[in-house]
Amino acid sequence: xxxxxxxxxxxxxxxxxxxxxxxxxxxxxxxxxxxxxxxxxxxxxxxxxxxxxxxxxxxxxxxxxxxxxxxxxxxxxxxxxxxxxxxxxxxxxxxxxxxxxxxxxxxxxxxxxxxxxxxxxxxxxxxxxxxxxxxxxxxxxxxxxxxxxxxxxxxxxxxxxxxxxxxxxxxxxxxxxxxxxxxxxxxxxxxxxxxxxxxxxxxxxxxxxxx
Amino acid sequence: xxxxxxxxxxxxxxxxxxxxxxxxxxxxxxxxxxxxxxxxxxxxxxxxxxxxxxxxxxxxxxxxxxxxxxxxxxxxxxxxxxxxxxxxxxxxxxxxxxxxxxxxxxxxxxxxxxxxxxxxxxxxxxxxxxxxxxxxxxxxxxxxxxxxxxxxxxxxxxxxxxxxxxxxxxxxxxxxxxxxxxxxxxxxxxxxxxxxxxxxxxxxxxxxxxx
Amino acid sequence: xxxxxxxxxxxxxxxxxxxxxxxxxxxxxxxxxxxxxxxxxxxxxxxxxxxxxxxxxxxxxxxxxxxxxxxxxxxxxxxxxxxxxxxxxxxxxxxxxxxxxxxxxxxxxxxxxxxxxxxxxxxxxxxxxxxxxxxxxxxxxxxxxxxxxxxxxxxxxxxxxxxxxxxxxxxxxxxxxxxxxxxxxxxxxxxxxxxxxxxxxxxxxxxxxxx
Amino acid sequence: xxxxxxxxxxxxxxxxxxxxxxxxxxxxxxxxxxxxxxxxxxxxxxxxxxxxxxxxxxxxxxxxxxxxxxxxxxxxxxxxxxxxxxxxxxxxxxxxxxxxxxxxxxxxxxxxxxxxxxxxxxxxxxxxxxxxxxxxxxxxxxxxxxxxxxxxxxxxxxxxxxxxxxxxxxxxxxxxxxxxxxxxxxxxxxxxxxxxxxxxxxxxxxxxxxx
DNA sequence: TATGAATGAGTCTTCATTCAT
DNA sequence: GATGAATGAAGACTCATTCAT
Numbered sequence: 001x002x003x004x005x006x007x008x009x010x011x012x013x014x015x016x017x018x019x020x021x022x023x024x025x026x027x028x029x030x031x032x033x034x035x036x037x038x039x040x041x042x043x044x045x046x047x048x049x050x051x052x053x054x055x056x057x058x059x060x061x062x063x064x065x066x067x068x069x070x071x072x073x074x075x076x077x078x079x080x081x082x083x084x085x086x087x088x089x090x091x092x093x094x095x096x097x098x099x100x101x102x103x104x105x106x107x108x109x110x111x112x113x114x115x116x117x118x119x120x121x122x123x124x125x126x127x128x129x130x131x132x133x134x135x136x137x138x139x140x141x142x143x144x145x146x147x148x149x150x151x152x153x154x155x156x157x158x159x160x161x162x163x164x165x166x167x168x169x170x171x172x173x174x175x176x177x178x179x180x181x182x183x184x185x186x187x188x189x190x191x192x193x194x195x196x197x198x199x200x201x202x203x204x205x206x207x208x209x210x211x
Numbered sequence: 212x213x214x215x216x217x218x219x220x221x222x223x224x225x226x227x228x229x230x231x232x233x234x235x236x237x238x239x240x241x242x243x244x245x246x247x248x249x250x251x252x253x254x255x256x257x258x259x260x261x262x263x264x265x266x267x268x269x270x271x272x273x274x275x276x277x278x279x280x281x282x283x284x285x286x287x288x289x290x291x292x293x294x295x296x297x298x299x300x301x302x303x304x305x306x307x308x309x310x311x312x313x314x315x316x317x318x319x320x321x322x323x324x325x326x327x328x329x330x331x332x333x334x335x336x337x338x339x340x341x342x343x344x345x346x347x348x349x350x351x352x353x354x355x356x357x358x359x360x361x362x363x364x365x366x367x368x369x370x371x372x373x374x375x376x377x378x379x380x381x382x383x384x385x386x387x388x389x390x391x392x393x394x395x396x397x398x399x400x401x402x403x404x405x406x407x408x409x410x411x412x413x414x415x416x417x418x419x420x421x422x
Numbered sequence: 423x424x425x426x427x428x429x430x431x432x433x434x435x436x437x438x439x440x441x442x443x444x445x446x447x448x449x450x451x452x453x454x455x456x457x458x459x460x461x462x463x464x465x466x467x468x469x470x471x472x473x474x475x476x477x478x479x480x481x482x483x484x485x486x487x488x489x490x491x492x493x494x495x496x497x498x499x500x501x502x503x504x505x506x507x508x509x510x511x512x513x514x515x516x517x518x519x520x521x522x523x524x525x526x527x528x529x530x531x532x533x534x535x536x537x538x539x540x541x542x543x544x545x546x547x548x549x550x551x552x553x554x555x556x557x558x559x560x561x562x563x564x565x566x567x568x569x570x571x572x573x574x575x576x577x578x579x580x581x582x583x584x585x586x587x588x589x590x591x592x593x594x595x596x597x598x599x600x601x602x603x604x605x606x607x608x609x610x611x612x613x614x615x616x617x618x619x620x621x622x623x624x625x626x627x628x629x630x631x632x633x
Numbered sequence: 634x635x636x637x638x639x640x641x642x643x644x645x646x647x648x649x650x651x652x653x654x655x656x657x658x659x660x661x662x663x664x665x666x667x668x669x670x671x672x673x674x675x676x677x678x679x680x681x682x683x684x685x686x687x688x689x690x691x692x693x694x695x696x697x698x699x700x701x702x703x704x705x706x707x708x709x710x711x712x713x714x715x716x717x718x719x720x721x722x723x724x725x726x727x728x729x730x731x732x733x734x735x736x737x738x739x740x741x742x743x744x745x746x747x748x749x750x751x752x753x754x755x756x757x758x759x760x761x762x763x764x765x766x767x768x769x770x771x772x773x774x775x776x777x778x779x780x781x782x783x784x785x786x787x788x789x790x791x792x793x794x795x796x797x798x799x800x801x802x803x804x805x806x807x808x809x810x811x812x813x814x815x816x817x818x819x820x821x822x823x824x825x826x827x828x829x830x831x832x833x834x835x836x837x838x839x840x841x842x843x844x
Numbered sequence: 845t846a847t848g849a850a851t852g853a854g855t856c857t858t859c860a861t862t863c864a865t
Numbered sequence: 866g867a868t869g870a871a872t873g874a875a876g877a878c879t880c881a882t883t884c885a886t
Binding site: 462542582583584585587588589591592594595596597598599600602603609611612613614617618620621622624625626627628629630 | 794795799803808813835839841
């Protein structure tokens, strides 16, 4: 500012990419890197490099690093919530709905591996607590829709074991474990994915629900 | 002059504790910090301070930070392997052994959350791929012991659904999911852990195995 | 999408206000911020936001940040020069005129603390030397008017001690010291400002001038 | 830490400079730069460059930037305090002591221009408030010694005008103004320094104290 | 004349690691 | 074996400035 250095710097400036395009590019790049290297590994610099812009450029579109990552989470969870809500409204047996939800959950995770791991494998405590609220509320809604369906099952006296909470949480956790491992350990000699899904869901429902 | 920095910590200079003793001390200190603050929080300086030596000293005993942490993980998983082997040798029903193994797995994960996450939730990029090999091999051995027990069940014609692989993998994945979520989302309103464990194991075994 | 950034501020887009109006607006806004937050605090962005235009827009009217701030200083010192000139023209005793000038100087400094400090406490390096020339010339004129009044006193044989130069410089320096400290150390338990001013001026004039 | 980049980097490492030498070097460099460019201009990088070491090296000797600058202040003020205390103890007339103190003050400032400006021309609010306490306490002691001497004068009924506070503060401020301007505007056509000092002190004492 | 998007240089600070003793 | 002092790379983030429209 004072005196020094005013070379005309003309270096590969990335063209504008009109509208919200750039914002989307950044989100995608961040998602990729987050998946590959975790929250701490997803540095502003790496994201910027991946997009092909300067680090500074990210700050045009997002207030700070947290905002980027939280936005990814929000988007992903919202998608899942829509799926759950839609299934929840179907006029079919509660057990069938639960199964559909779990199945949709697995599909979602496998189809959105980045976002999924970001949201559900996220090391807690990395993003400053208060900003997370909105995102966590969304996640809670998701779970609530699922939970209320399990409630129905329970109300029908069809819960074979456990409480509504422990049964619901077990089912969720089991499916989470499946996709988490599939995504995390791709080199493991897994049984065919479709079979795994089937066995997991059959096992869970047969194990926790009576006919 | 205000010296402030470099508080004389513990006892300012450790007496030599010849040979491998020091190595063990370092591992213990590193484990404490690793457990308390995770991989990123376990900095060389903190570990050195905890031991009461200079950061440089750690490099006398370990090539680099990764070597320290991987050694901790190795130790942890070896423990799990011993546990599995021991259970595997018991003269009891195969189903009972599977249940004990899964239960031990859950216990292990909850008691060694950081080692567990480092190995099984593989935030790849934290430790360079090649160095992890040894550790992963240990993990595979663990699974093999478990798998062979499921084999027995299958051989007895008691598998309700799926193949040996898909059943074993489902059980493992389900338990993994439970601990992963418990560790990752401590703020979630979980049912009491003991009940969750019970429901999960009951559900899985009832769902996948016949009497 | 969470837009958050870029709040539409004031009225989102300023109507054109043709010609030099905009320039004046910028100067005013810059002055407000400059006074409130000092040189470093007066960032281009803050100024632009205050005016309600983009940062880029400032560069339509000013070569760079320095130009804006120097122009503010110029304005401020010009004010002081006018004041001095006006006093100098009054048909009253030279000593009275000197006193009025010193008093006006103090008032000016306290009312334009940042401009004052920029010019008279020259944190060199803030603004590039060469650009300051014009501003400093103005300051010199101020001093010249003052000096010539002291000359009159000396010509009347009323200088109690020192030369015209040393007396004038002492008076100026003393008043400068007062305001500099008042501005720099606001937390110091100063005597009431008005009393300080009075004592300083009485002391100086009684000390350096004979009746 | 993970994989990348381990070139053997061997570049001009500055030799150790045994003991507290390096610490002193840093303080001196910081003083020089602070004088030339102000607090904000005295960046860690510039200081490190001036010393000829990496920025990181500064953190071996000081917790943070503030600690460096505060230590400079502390040293300088302590020196001044010793001077004042010594004069205060002399068995001579209070007015003579005041004059000696002011004279010593001027000498000190001219001989330690860096430290002086750092302490007395320092923009307030730059160093985090709480850390400043110790330094400010020292400064207060300095002033107190001076103040109590003025008190004696007042007790003897020899204060020509003003209160103890306003008189003491005026004298201090006037001398401060002199050195501040001499240091800040070296290009100004000043009267000979010795004469200026004399005129200033004569004027002040004649103006504020009766025989 | 004005803009949004971009940029390089720079801010302080922390980390794992290495050099010389 | 062990140390204190040093280092380069990187962390998030801000600033004045410029390019293309």
